[in-house]
Amino acid sequence: MGIGKYVASDTFYIGGYAWAIYFYPDGKSSEDNSSCVSLFIALASEGTDVRALFELTLMDQSGKERHKVHSHFGRALESGPYTLKYRGSMWGYKRFYKRTQLESSDFLKDDTLLIRCCVGVVKSHTEGPKTYTIALPPSNIGQHFGKLLESGKGTDVNFEVDGEIYASHKIVLAARSPVFRAQLFGPMKDQNTQCIKVEDMEAPVFKALIHFIYWDVLPDMEELFGLNSQWAATLMAQHLLAAADRYALERLRLLCEARLCEDVAINTVATTLALAEQHQCIQLKSVCLKFIALPENLKAVMQTDGFEYLKESCPPVITELLQYVAKNGEHSAIACTHGNDNLDGDMNGRRVKQRTH
Known part of the structure; x- marks a missing residue:
């Protein structure tokens, strides 16, 4: 095309x-080495001191993703943006790429170059000093909402749970x-709605459920129910989940799951x-399986009533447990337990990973 033509x-x-890309196949000017192609981006509309960040990418069209990237992004805003003062102002590279190399490269396909351009226009505003500090x-x-529940004012629905009556607000329950x-x-x-009966749930569990709906936090089990043992708190967390x-x-389900992950113990892990x-x-399932499969925990857990319930209610889980045991090299532990009815019942000297209750 000739030097200076684009x-x-x-x-x-x-x-x-408005912006436009200008490509000079024979270079922008002879003094800048016309053996190179030139590539610029220009402001194509009226503007005064437009500050902008640029990125020009010559795309590899072979699928190898070896693009040639020239970028301003990543520079600090104090020094990075380029200022274009009027329409036609340009930013770019006079010696972007050697023409002979470009013609034989993967950037050229069917006499076509693909150029991707990103522009980030910097907007500025001035803030005066703050005249206040409000915590x-x-x-x-x-x-x-918790105080509303405690006051009992405005309740319009009652629930009967295991002989206990709980008054609540329909709109709060429905929102949650x-x-x-x-x-x-x-x-x-x-x-x-004078009295809705709730089946298959114990009264303390429903009370804890209502507490969470209003307060959005797990209740203090000891304060709410007088539960002062870890075993009882774990049992409540199970029912509440x-x-x-x-x-x-x-949210309540995840809070209970997290609590139970922290409180894994020999006598409750199976349930x-x-x-x-x-x-x-x-996640809770994975924590329990790994805990039971430990050599120091396996036999003790298998002697609990909860393990019998686990076998009856969730047979597929036993298969998964065997896989965990196999990973720990404890194939013999399961075989020995099922083949010998006279297992050592002394649990006082066993070692466990976490505390027992």
């Missing part, structure tokens, strides 16, 4: 300004749980594993 792209708009308190919406929403406001809603799944309270399998708690 091919221009269509204009495109970024940051409120913002944390959110206390849960405390407000899609199951309660369907039960209280859906097309198949309960007609008698099942209740959370029943009423589609995902926790069954619960994890039934309610698709993947």
Whole structure:
């Protein structure tokens, strides 16, 4: 085409300004070594002191992803942006690539070059010094709803659970749980909201569930129910996880899962594993399987009533447990336990990974 002659792209708009790419196959000027192609991006609309960051990429069209990239991005905003003062101002490279190398490269395909351009227009504003310092308190919406529950004011629905009555607010329950929403406001809603009976749930569990719905935190088991043993707290967390799944309270379900992961113990791990399998708690299930499969824990866990329940309620889990045991090289532990009814019942001297209760 000749030195100084170019091919221009269509204009495109970024940051409120028009831009265009200019490609000089024979170089922009003779004094800048016309053996190289030149590549520039230009401001194609009116503008004064437009600050911008640029990235020009010559695309590898062979599929090898060996692109040639020249980028301003990554530079500090104090010194990185280039200032274009008027329409036609350019930024780019006079010696972008040697023409002879370009003609035999993977950048050229069917007499076509593919160039990708990124533009970041820098917008600036000035802030004066702040004349105030206001400390913002944390959110206390849960405390407000919790106090509302404790006051008993405005309740419009009652639940009977295992002989106990719990008064609540329909709108609060519906906002927190899609199951309660369907039960209280859906097309198949309960007609008698004076007293809705809840089956298959113990009263303390439902009380803890309602506590979470209003307060958005797990209740203090000892303070709420007088449970002062880790075993009792673990048992409550198990029941509460099942209740959370029943009423589609995902945050509560995850909180219970995390609590149970922390409290894995010999006498509760089997029932926790069954619960994890039934309610698709993947991480809790993995923690339980790894704990049981440890050589120092396996025999003790298999002697618990919970392990019998696990075998009856979740047979596939036993297969997974065998796989974990096999990884630990404990094939003989299972075989020995099933082949000998006179197992050593002395559990006082066993070693366990975590505490027992």
